Amino acid sequence: FDAFAPDDQPEMWSIENFKKLFNALAPNGALVTYSAKGLVKQNLRQAGFNVERLQGPPGKRHMVRAWKTPDH
Template sequence: TMHSVEWDKAHKLTDDFYLTKHWCDFQDFRSDLKFNLIYFDAFGPDKQPELWTEAMFANIASMTAPGGILTTYSAKGSVRRALQAAGFWVERLPGPPGKRQMIRATYQGV
C-alpha cells in the first residue's frame, strides 16, 4: 500500500503510474516535474489555513500537467475559489462515507 512504501523514492505501480511520497514541508516543495494526479490530504482549512491559500494552489498549479487532477476532501467555498483562481476547473462530487462532498479540480494549464 502507499502507506508502506519508502519516502522520496519512485515506486512503479504500473507501466504508466509511479508513486513518490515526498518527506518535506509542503510549503517548501518544488519540482520541475509536472504531476498528473495530486491527492491533497492536508488537515482542513480551519486547522492549517496556510495550506489552503490561492498562493499555495498557484504553486501546486505550477507543478501540475494540463488536465492534471487535484482531489481533496475539503469542499469549502474558500477552497473552491482559491483553486479556481489558480487555474483549476472545480467540481464538487459526492464524498466518501461520512463526508457529504469532496472536490475534484482539473488544471486548465493557464
C-alpha cells in the same frame, strides 16, 4: 491534497499554495480533496483550476476535484 482542515492550517489552502500546485501539474492533471469548503473552491479557481464538487465517500457528503485544462 489532504492537508489539515482549512481552519486549522490556512496556509496550506492559500491561493499562493494552489498556484504552486497548479504550475507543477501537467495539462489534464487533477487534484482531489475531501475539503469542500467554499473558500477552498474559491482559492482553487483563483489559482487557475476548474473545480467541481463530487459525491463524497461514506460519512462525507462532498469532496472536490480540481483540474488543469490542456490549454494551460
